[in-house]
Amino acid sequence: MGSFYVAFNAVMPAVLLVSFGYFLKTKHYLNEKTISQLNKLCFDLLLPIVTFNNIRKTNLNAVFDLSFVLYAAGSIIAAIFLLVAIVPFFEKDRKKQGVMIQGIFRSNFVMLGIPISTYIAGEQSAVLASMLIMVIIPIFNxxxxxxxxxxxxxxxxKKKLILDVLKNHMIIASVLGIIMSLVHPPIPTFLDKSLLDVGKVGAVFPIIVLGAMLDFSKISANFRNLSITLAGKLIVMPLIFLTIAIRLGFSSQEVVALIALYGSPTAVISAVMAEQLGCDGELAAQVVIFSTVMSCITIFGIVFVLSFLKVI
Structure with missing residues (x-):
């Protein structure tokens, strides 16, 4: 029963926030234009400030684990190569193949990684998630x-790709946070408190916005490909790479950060990118919608099992 409460208390805040965001949209407190602006606010300002705060407040020399960072990055790269080889066995249409591959390996770690890590294991795990962001973002993008x-x-x-990665606000925030953590310059109390207060908003608000972005009207007949992608994203990826991480002896807080990395739903921006780059935008949108809804169940299951096994 204790494992159930750990899992329930870890996942339900996110579920309620997503539900609240969806409620705000259905009751017309938020329209499509407002939701788009709020999403941009989260990506451009709120989440970078959260990342900056988490890293600058940490003694990186004490918590930085190169093997952990390399494992997280290496596991995503390995997954990509495996998916490129495996997905064509399930789907012959290349435009759908691209969407399925991205849908499985690319999680909404930027928006949900820190909040989920915080809910499950507290600030220390959120710091580890923040550290991973500066490595995972370039790989994902x-x-x-x-x-x-x-x-x-x-x-x-190639040139535009490199520039876009370097200009990413999360990357910039991570680098600035590292510099602040290493140099420890004095920060006026009023500025420090203001940054922390905005960070509290940034740890919660993106999940509400994510709920407001859900659109179930775009569902259509992609059941087979959708099922394969969701199973790969929410079950197979966490099962394989969390098992390996546990076998390698990573700490409970590191495992929690990896739960957020592998278990988070597919990134919202992936649907937009798929449409822009000529792949199946409709399937991509459905993957985002259903992975967001179903991840509430699968993350609960992962946390419950690992808590029961005393891993976290």
Whole structure:
């Protein structure tokens, strides 16, 4: 019963926030334009501030684990190569293949990684998630552009890709946070408190916005491909790579950060990118919708099992 309460208390805050966001949209407190603006606010400002706060407040020399960072990055890269080889056995349409590959390996870690880690294991795990962001973002963004361009029939603009990654607000926030953590410059109390207060908003508000972005009207007949993608994203990825991580002896807080990495739903922006780069935008949108809804159940299951086994 204790494991149930751990899992329930870890997942239900996120479920309620997603539900609240969806409620705000259905009751017309938020319209499509407002939701789009709020999503941009989360990505451009709130989440970078959360990341900056988490890293700057941490003694990186004490918590940084190179093997952990390399494992997280290596597991995503390995998953991509495996999916490129495996997905064609299930689907022959290359435009759908690109969407399925991205839908499985690319999680909404930027928006949900820190909040989920905080809910499950507290600030220390959130710090680890913040550290992973600066490595995971370039891998997610770069590989998604390359794969979707190839499968959608577009040429990859390497220079633009590199510049977009370097200009990413989360990357900039991570680098600034590292500098602040290492140098420890004095920060006026009023500024420090203001940053922390905004960070509290940034740890919660993105989940509400995610709920407001759900659109069940886009559901259509992609059941087989959708089922395969969701199973790969929410069950197979966590099962394989969390098992390996536990076998390698990573700490409970590191495992929690990896739960957020592998178990989070597919990134919302993936649907937009799929449409822009010539892949199946409708299937991509459905993957985002259903992975967001079903991840509430699968994350609960993962936390419950690992708590029962005394791993976290």
């Amino acid at each position: 770069g590989s998604a552009v390359i794969l979707l361009s190839i499968y959608g029939g577009y040429a990859v603009d």
